[in-house]
Amino acid sequence: MQTIDIARLSRVRALQMVTLAKSAHIGSSLSCIDILSVLYSRINPNQSLDAQEHVVLVSKGHAAAGVYSVMSSVGLIPLHQISTYCVDGATLSGHVTAGPFIELSTGSLGHALPYAVGRALAAKRKGLKTQFYVLISDGECDEGSNWEAALIASHLGLDNIKVIIDRNFLQSLKSTEDTIRLEPLADKWKAFGWDVENLDGHDHKAIEAFLNANSTSPRIAIARTIKGYGVSFMENSVEWHYRSPNDSELNLAIKEIERNA
Amino acid sequence: MRNHLIRRLASLAVADKEIFLLTGDLGYGVVEEFEKEFPEQFLNSGVAEQAMMGIAAGLANSGYKPWVYSIANFPTFRCLEQIRNDVCYHNFDVTIVAIGSGFSYGALGYSHFGIEDIPVMRALPGMRVYSPANCLELDFVIDSCLKYRGPKYIRLDKGASSTSARVDNPSASTWSYKNVDNSRISIFATGTILNEAIKAAELLELQGVLVEVHSVPFVSSNALKIEMLQNKFVVTVEEHSLQGGLFSCVAEFVATNMLNTKVQGLGINPTKLQITGSQEYLRKMHEIDADAIHSLVCLKVN
Numbered sequence: 240m241q242t243i244d245i246a247r248l249s250r251v252r253a254l255q256m257v258t259l260a261k262s263a264h265i266g267s268s269l270s271c272i273d274i275l276s277v278l279y280s281r282i283n284p285n286q287s288l289d290a291q292e293h294v295v296l297v298s299k300g301h302a303a304a305g306v307y308s309v310m311s312s313v314g315l316i317p318l319h320q321i322s323t324y325c326v327d328g329a330t331l332s333g334h335v336t337a338g339p340f341i342e343l344s345t346g347s348l349g350h351a352l353p354y355a356v357g358r359a360l361a362a363k364r365k366g367l368k369t370q371f372y373v374l375i376s377d378g379e380c381d382e383g384s385n386w387e388a389a390l391i392a393s394h395l396g397l398d399n400i401k402v403i404i405d406r407n408f409l410q411s412l413k414s415t416e417d418t419i420r421l422e423p424l425a426d427k428w429k430a431f432g433w434d435v436e437n438l439d440g441h442d443h444k445a446i447e448a449f450l451n452a453n454s455t456s457p458r459i460a461i462a463r464t465i466k467g468y469g470v471s472f473m474e475n476s477v478e479w480h481y482r483s484p485n486d487s488e489l490n491l492a493i494k495e496i497e498r499n500a
Numbered sequence: 501m502r503n504h505l506i507r508r509l510a511s512l513a514v515a516d517k518e519i520f521l522l523t524g525d526l527g528y529g530v531v532e533e534f535e536k537e538f539p540e541q542f543l544n545s546g547v548a549e550q551a552m553m554g555i556a557a558g559l560a561n562s563g564y565k566p567w568v569y570s571i572a573n574f575p576t577f578r579c580l581e582q583i584r585n586d587v588c589y590h591n592f593d594v595t596i597v598a599i600g601s602g603f604s605y606g607a608l609g610y611s612h613f614g615i616e617d618i619p620v621m622r623a624l625p626g627m628r629v630y631s632p633a634n635c636l637e638l639d640f641v642i643d644s645c646l647k648y649r650g651p652k653y654i655r656l657d658k659g660a661s662s663t664s665a666r667v668d669n670p671s672a673s674t675w676s677y678k679n680v681d682n683s684r685i686s687i688f689a690t691g692t693i694l695n696e697a698i699k700a701a702e703l704l705e706l707q708g709v710l711v712e713v714h715s716v717p718f719v720s721s722n723a724l725k726i727e728m729l730q731n732k733f734v735v736t737v738e739e740h741s742l743q744g745g746l747f748s749c750v751a752e753f754v755a756t757n758m759l760n761t762k763v764q765g766l767g768i769n770p771t772k773l774q775i776t777g778s779q780e781y782l783r784k785m786h787e788i789d790a791d792a793i794h795s796l797v798c799l800k801v802n
Contacts, residue, residue, distance in 0.1 A: 342590075353552075353582070384551055390548070
């Protein structure tokens, strides 16, 4: 399956999951499902976590529905499991929780990048070629721990870390720029010694090209995205950070995604 | 004790290439030798404790055994969520070393006191909390830490402590520095304040009052034994808050086992934290020194 088809399938699944679970964060999941589809397609389902050449760490743990739906689409978790999302007694929580092919639980922001620095440093010291991909949100750039890690990663020359920022310009209550201004965001990361690229976060080829490019410093993509992407009535809306669709909204959303296939 | 610890780590790091020392830009005159000798097993993260703890988690999940070194409040409170989420929830093999337990850095002011760390650390899942009183105990603690592949916390006094009392059956849990047949009174201490407990016991001995003294380097109800507490008056002494520390561990143990034991705790006075001074001065002012222990036992005996 092409990553674009994985993304389309995963959007439908994520919508179904949050509808069934009546859970939040569908906008955040739709925002990054294209990025997640490209990232998780690099994981080999037949190899254990330790043996993977590519490690995906999702720092915006609230996009759990997006992560689990994509993982099911690429065969990393069984399809039947996603129907247990947020169900009593199940292990698929509303924030990413460690399990098969997930080595780090997240949900509190600003945790995955420092952890990735530790993993990437270890790989360097042990002479391993492993690549570490970290998906962070733009609102998450408010967290000081990310900037601590940004300083350290560039000081240590960790060219085996690639970060993608899901730059949808929306955070919990309003736009990132009206909350705590992030722009000029690229300049900030450049000033911290990172190799920065701007790209379209829904363009799979652009994401692939970013991941494949070599660099001598840690690399970051500021991936322009649309929160709620693919479902017009959810796009660019803070409301869908919290709401879950009802049955008729779910049908409308799925129809729209399938119509645009 | 910090020099002893780092020297010991260095001697182990020769054979064990997974031992990794992280510092949050502290340890002047203590960590340089280690860095020089084992540059591949060392990182100064800079003054960035949250990232340091996340990095430690990442190193641990890559096969390393990270030892995270900093002063009292920095590798604990400053990065508590990283310890909880990244280290403990994943049960990673990370050893946190907080130098400056209690009033070790008394004159630096209360930002640098290490007086509320025990309950916070022991509330975390899987976390083992150690508080050795001297280098001998520290050696057992280090061995214990290397055997247990999970989160650990060691609170260490800044200076060395010279307790030379003979100890039967040393282990990483409870050490008996004074044993008395049929004694009705026992003093339990954790950390270097043990020396004050021993001094108090010696003063009492001169008056013909024989008391037992036990040290608790592994701060957990699991380290205690019924026979040490049953039918006794017990005084706990800690250079720490009375909330959740050694006193609480002993009280929990007594309650759980429904022992016939009276427990009285000596700990720091939370209303006097703004007052600065040497460790010796602050121990006296907070009434956790030998005189205070002695007075409390005398009150009980008379």
